[in-house]
């Protein structure tokens with residue numbers, strides 16, 4: 223006989239800033255919490271710009287995004303929620319007692335009283351370069367995100383793309399790369415004018431051109447053929463690294479078929495972060511509501527509201543919000559440990 227699945231109070235789907243902060247706040251309210259993320263690490267969309275400095279999260283002095291991911295991860299684990307990585311949730315079943323059974327693409331199941339959807343932009347995948355055999359260079363010098371600027375030190379870098387990220391990366395590489403060439407299929411860039419103007423001052427900007435062939439030497443690309451979109455004229459460029467920024471695909475998978483009320487591909491919630499399905503709440507970039515702020519700080523505010531609504535759904539007599547952390551008994555032991563560490567001059 224198979225063991226019955228453990229029943230959780232709250233299951234959070236999506237491990238970006240909204241999901242991680244919801245897991246923390248759920249612990250503050252003493253709820254049995256599970257956080258499920260499709261990718262193999264927490265952090266969500268923040269992994270798209272790990273080297274960028276973040277300035278606009280309250281109470282945090284400027285820090286690199288990868289550091290913010292680490293701090294959010296650590297905070298999310300404060301009350302030891304169950305964290306499940308590498309499972310994309312697809313199936314939803316409402317059981318007779320009103321609880322939910324979730325199924326992951328891997329076949330694993332999760333039993334829960336309430337659900338908080340923090341799916342952000344869904345499962346995001348970079349648009350790959352549609353050239354046969356291009357993928358074999360992904361282990362050497364074909365990049366879809368800039369994880370570490372130092373990889374491009376002293377190199378001749380070709381960037382393909384015309385959006386904010388492509389222009390932003392070009393500008394970031396000005397002082398680092400030996401040269402920067404930007405190739406875009408249209409003459410206009412879909413980015414902030416002053417950033418485009420800056421890029422044009424130092425980069426070799428070729429429009430309307432597309433990358434039509436990669437030439438390899440061993441495992442690495444050493445030349446790229448670019449073709450003029452109108453005349454068909456070809457040019458061969460010497461390169462040490464190629465960055466492709468052709469946007470990304472967004473996919474909510476089967477969750478889009480759960481009967482949730484979506485508008486333009488985004489979840490519609492009310493001011494309590496309630497969805498149209500009782501017991502299912504949502505937060506972060508996945509949602510739209512009258513005061514939505516599409517920022518990390520906005521995701522935190524949504525997370526608190528969604529979690530408090532989930533708590534009240536399970537226990538209508540419960541206080542509307544968690545007791546403030548400065549006076550909350552849940553932190554008593556942890557505060558004591560911090561005091562001892564301070565007395566001993568250790569940082570925790």
Ligand SMILES: Cc1cc2nc3c(=O)[nH]c(=O)nc-3n(C[C@H](O)[C@H](O)[C@H](O)COP(=O)(O)OP(=O)(O)OC[C@H]3O[C@@H](n4cnc5c(N)ncnc54)[C@H](O)[C@@H]3O)c2cc1C
Nearest residue numbers: 236238239240260266267311341342343344506507517518
């Ligand atoms: C280029 C760029 C720069 C930015 N800079 C800033 C900034 O400086 N300051 C700021 O405040 N904001 C910034 N933002 C916005 C910020 O990144 C978002 O507001 C934030 O990431 C939203 O967090 P989230 O948790 O709602 O979603 P996400 O970060 O998108 O996380 C959603 C998570 O859900 C997971 N998921 C989706 N579907 C499933 C499923 N079915 N099963 C399991 N897991 C699933 C995904 O894999 C992902 O990890 C920036 C955004 C961009 C695009």
